[in-house]
Amino acid sequence: ILNxxxxxxxxxxxxxxxxxxxxxxxSSNFYALHWYRxxxxxxxxxLFVMTxxxxxxxxxxxxxxxxxxxxYSYLYIKGSQPEDSATYLCAFPPSSxxxxxxxxxxxxxxxx
Amino acid sequence: SAVISQxxxxxxxxRGTSLTIQCQVDSQVTMMFWYRQQPGQSLTLIATANQxxxxxxxSGFVIDKFPISRPNLxxxxxxxxxxSPEDSSIYLCSLIGLAGGLVDTxxxxxxxxxxxx
Numbered sequence: 001i002l003n004x005x006x007x008x009x010x011x012x013x014x015x016x017x018x019x020x021x022x023x024x025x026x027s028s029n030f031y032a033l034h035w036y037r038x039x040x041x042x043x044x045x046x047l048f049v050m051t052x053x054x055x056x057x058x059x060x061x062x063x064x065x066x067x068x069x070x071x072y073s074y075l076y077i078k079g080s081q082p083e084d085s086a087t088y089l090c091a092f093p094p095s096s097x098x099x100x101x102x103x104x105x106x107x108x109x110x111x112x
Numbered sequence: 113s114a115v116i117s118q119x120x121x122x123x124x125x126x127r128g129t130s131l132t133i134q135c136q137v138d139s140q141v142t143m144m145f146w147y148r149q150q151p152g153q154s155l156t157l158i159a160t161a162n163q164x165x166x167x168x169x170x171s172g173f174v175i176d177k178f179p180i181s182r183p184n185l186x187x188x189x190x191x192x193x194x195x196s197p198e199d200s201s202i203y204l205c206s207l208i209g210l211a212g213g214l215v216d217t218x219x220x221x222x223x224x225x226x227x228x229x
Contacts, residue, residue: 004154034217043116043220044155044204089155091218099170100218102155 002026004092006103013080014111020076021106023090027071034091034100035064035075044089047075080110116221118205124227125195132191133224135205140185143208145218146178148201155204161188195228202226 005024013019025033032051038044048057053068061078077084087105094101115138125131135144146158158178159167167180181189192199202223208216 041121041222043222046217046219049217099157104152104154
């Protein structure tokens with residue numbers, strides 16, 4: 001059974017501070033890793049799709065890195081704002097023909 | 113990206129009843145997916161809804177409990193039958209779209225938040 005683990009489960013951060021959290025996945029037969037942001041009462045929104053070891057993707061104040069050899073990805077948020085409050089999910093499709101396996105998410109709350 | 117809508121957005125139901133959730137997409141797609149997220153758990157795939165054939169269910173999910181319809185390429189329904197409090201979850205429909213590269217990205221509806229008393 002393939003597991004995708006995310007830590008921490010929840011995080012409370014002061015507005016303006018930077019933060020990061022982790023997604024761990026099986027390092028063998030890597031295909032791709034997805035990051036999603038899921039705000040309350042909205043659809044999960046795709047943030048990044050990462051495919052190559054050493055990849056670094058950036059979208060505004062949010063960035064992600066990928067290490068396929070050791071099986072982890074970090075998501076960084078610089079200068080957290082209240083609108084960053086959401087659950088951040090990572091997802092791992094073992095191959096192009098496989099269903100996507102989701103982690104249980106990191107719930108981020110930003111304190112004003 | 114496709115626009116996906118779901119109805120209802122939330123509902124509170126009594127034990128033993130059934131609820132049908134509708135998913136509408138603004139473009140034609142071959143496969144639609146139904147997920148649920150129970151409190152504190154991962155998003156879990158229930159089944160893949162194929163147009164013109166029976167849905168494909170994941171381990172632990174059966175057609176009698178979660179019947180799915182897929183009458184055309186833009187619409188699907190998921191019914192949660194004979195509900196119990198353990199069925200309280202967020203249910204999402206989803207499809208895969210091309211992200212402009214080799215790897216597809218999954219798009220989700222806004223979800224249906226179900227509470228079973």
